[in-house]
Amino acid sequence: MKCKVGIGEINMICLGIESTAHTFGVGIVNEKGKILANVMDSYKPPKGWGMKPIDVAEHHKKVKEDVLKKALKEAKLKMDDIDVITFSQGPGLPPCLRVGMDFARDLARKHRKPLIGANHCIAHIEIGRLFSKARDPVTLFVSGGNTQILSYMEGRYRCFGETMDISIGNALDKLGRELDLDFPGGPKIEKLAKKGKYIELPYVVKGMDLSFSGLVTEAAKRFRSGQKIEDVCFSFQEIAFAMLTEVTERALAHVKRNEVILTGGVAANLRFRKMLETMCRERRAKFYTCPIELSGDNGAMIAWLGVLMKKAGYKTEKEIDIKPRQRTDEVEVTWL
Ligand code: AMP
Ligand code: MG
Numbered sequence: 001m002k003c004k005v006g007i008g009e010i011n012m013i014c015l016g017i018e019s020t021a022h023t024f025g026v027g028i029v030n031e032k033g034k035i036l037a038n039v040m041d042s043y044k045p046p047k048g049w050g051m052k053p054i055d056v057a058e059h060h061k062k063v064k065e066d067v068l069k070k071a072l073k074e075a076k077l078k079m080d081d082i083d084v085i086t087f088s089q090g091p092g093l094p095p096c097l098r099v100g101m102d103f104a105r106d107l108a109r110k111h112r113k114p115l116i117g118a119n120h121c122i123a124h125i126e127i128g129r130l131f132s133k134a135r136d137p138v139t140l141f142v143s144g145g146n147t148q149i150l151s152y153m154e155g156r157y158r159c160f161g162e163t164m165d166i167s168i169g170n171a172l173d174k175l176g177r178e179l180d181l182d183f184p185g186g187p188k189i190e191k192l193a194k195k196g197k198y199i200e201l202p203y204v205v206k207g208m209d210l211s212f213s214g215l216v217t218e219a220a221k222r223f224r225s226g227q228k229i230e231d232v233c234f235s236f237q238e239i240a241f242a243m244l245t246e247v248t249e250r251a252l253a254h255v256k257r258n259e260v261i262l263t264g265g266v267a268a269n270l271r272f273r274k275m276l277e278t279m280c281r282e283r284r285a286k287f288y289t290c291p292i293e294l295s296g297d298n299g300a301m302i303a304w305l306g307v308l309m310k311k312a313g314y315k316t317e318k319e320i321d322i323k324p325r326q327r328t329d330e331v332e333v334t335w336l
Contacts, residue, residue: 012310013077014084015107016303019100020092020120021145022051024060026071027300028082031307033130036075038293038300039067045183050174057095064103071299079111086306089117090323092145097322105320115316118305120297121146121328122157126308127301128261132288136259138251140244140276143264143297144169144184147210147244148328149251152336156329160251161208168240169266171212175236178220179229189233190269196234199227205243208250215240241272245279258285265296308335 011031018025018040025040043059045051072078087104090097101117108115125139138160139150147168149161166174169186176185201218204211219236223229248260260280262273267289280287294300312335 012083012307013081014086014303014306014310015071015082016118016123016299016301016306017085017087017100017104018120018297018299018302019060019096019103020088020090021096021297022056023297024063024067024100025297025299025302026067027298027303028071028075028077029300029303029307031311033304033307035294035300036077037071038298039071039074040298041067047182048177048180050177053093053095056093057099060096060099064099068107079107082111082113084116084306084310085113086116086118086302086309088120088123088302089320090120090326092120092322092324094322094324097324101320101322114310115320116306116309116314117317117320117323118302118309119323119326119328119331120302121148121150122331122333123301123305124263125150125157125261126305127294128263128288128290130304131290131294132259132261134259134261134286134288136257137261137288138248138255138257138259139261139263140248141264142168142244142262142266144173146264147212149208149248150328151251151255151257152333153255156331156333158329159327160254161210161247164206164209164211165213166216168212168244169264171216171240172266174216175219175232178216179223179232184265186266186269189237190271192230192233193237193271194234196228196230196232198238199231199235201235201239203239203243205246208247210243210247212240237269237271241269241275244272245275248276249279249283252283252285258283259288260285261288261290263290263295267295268292311335
């Protein structure tokens with residue numbers, strides 16, 4: 001199983017560590033994109049609470065060794081068989097990112113492996129491309145921490161639209177708290193929405209950007225003043241997902257693309273998929289989703305981006321550090 005790393009070598013094996021937010025994950029991927037292991041452990045806040053970054057970081061510290069052990073066992077490998085270690089460098093919650101980086105750095109030193117810092121959002125795009133076989137898509141990345149509409153142009157993944165305040169996943173979880181639902185709110189809201197009727201709520205798209213916080217406030221207000229929970233959930237979904245579909249459609253037209261990849265935890269929502277599918281069909285564009293276990297935060301996507309970066313000749317930065325506010329378009333894409 002042991003092999004050398006270099007451009008053109010086959011069978012490079014990369015271990016990826018994800019720790020930007022609630023999930024601590026370790027994935028192991030080979031150079032051909034075969035996922036050998038993908039193990040995760042996610043922090044769940046107490047009912048009615050949001051996530052305190054310090055508590056999440058403590059969770060990650062507690063589970064990291066166990067998650068690594070399980071990943072190696074699942075892949076039937078030892079640390080010796082790993083050629084490259086990659087960690088999620090940003091964007092994300094600083095205390096959580098630090099746990100991932102320190103763990104990756106210690107492993108890299110102890111086992112004498114090269115270390116790569118990878119951008120979390122780009123990892124979502126690349127794992128989506130790997131599994132969809134889309135060539136040059138518009139990626140709609142919708143998660144607990146991010147909401148972005150991205151496409152490759154002139155050496156970088158450019159952001160063609162994004163949220164101006166909270167992410168769609170965070171909006172669903174916040175509304176879930178207001179409706180007294182368990183965390184995460186997204187799946188429970190989806191279930192309740194199936195029996196709901198439409199009520200009007202604010203639809204906020206400004207240019208190519210979106211805003212969800214006013215929508216959460218208004219939906220919560222309606223619930224408190226007696227509107228049925230099912231109606232609030234249905235209408236929230238219809239409006240938020242229509243906003244995202246509108247901006248994705250305009251991005252497709254603007255960059256003249258005909259493929260869409262939906263990824264991130266919110267991609268699990270079937271109503272959202274349906275809306276995007278309809279829009280794509282009407283535009284004669286192809287619509288792709290990522291397998292669910294690779295849509296949310298996970299270590300395998302970080303490992304896969306590590307493979308791409310290493311093959312493109314990535315050199316470890318001298319003073320490698322976390323990049324909590326790193327923007328997707330700051331990263332030079334050297335592997336395309
Ligand atoms: P991530 O940060 O990519 O791991 O995604 C987590 C987010 O996905 C959370 O905000 C969840 O509420 C959301 N989510 C998970 N499943 C669903 C679903 N079926 N519908 C809507 N949102 C969901
Ligand atoms: Mg994510």
